[in-house]
Amino acid sequence: MTTIKKGGAQIRVYGFVTGILCMVFGLIDLLRDGHNGVGIYTMLVGVLVFLIELPVAPVANKLEFLFGDNRVRGIIYILLSIFCFWGHFCVGAGISILLLAIWYLILGFM
Known part of the structure; x- marks a missing residue:
């Protein structure tokens, strides 16, 4: 199981909602x-974030080497947020993921 130190429960709920x-x-x-793929990319990013941040965290448990460290998880979320800034309605999703990434980076460096 991935270990998240301070603020773990709150960040998991925020990630789930994100x-x-x-x-x-x-x-x-x-x-x-419908003609552009940004909506599809954003939906796929949302599914990935949803699966990573599930309370049972099946994806994060299998990929502990990738998602176990909060700093690495924050950097991955920053990269994923780039996909969301391309669409009109997806900017809100990009900002939400970017806030999640910043939160993980802060926890990672504490």
Whole structure:
């Protein structure tokens, strides 16, 4: 199980909600601008964040080497947020993931 020190429960809930928000924003962007792939990318990023931040964390447990360190997780989320800034409605998802990444980086360097 991944270990998150201070603020662990709150960041997990925020990450869980962020994954759901990304899926919703991606769906809105997909329905609005069906021709571009940004909505699809944002939905996939949302699914990935959702699976990583689930309370049982099946993805994070299997990839402990990748998601075990808060600093690494923060950097991965920064890279994932780049995909979300391309769409109109996906900017909200990008900001949400960026805040999640900053939170993980702060926890990682504490």
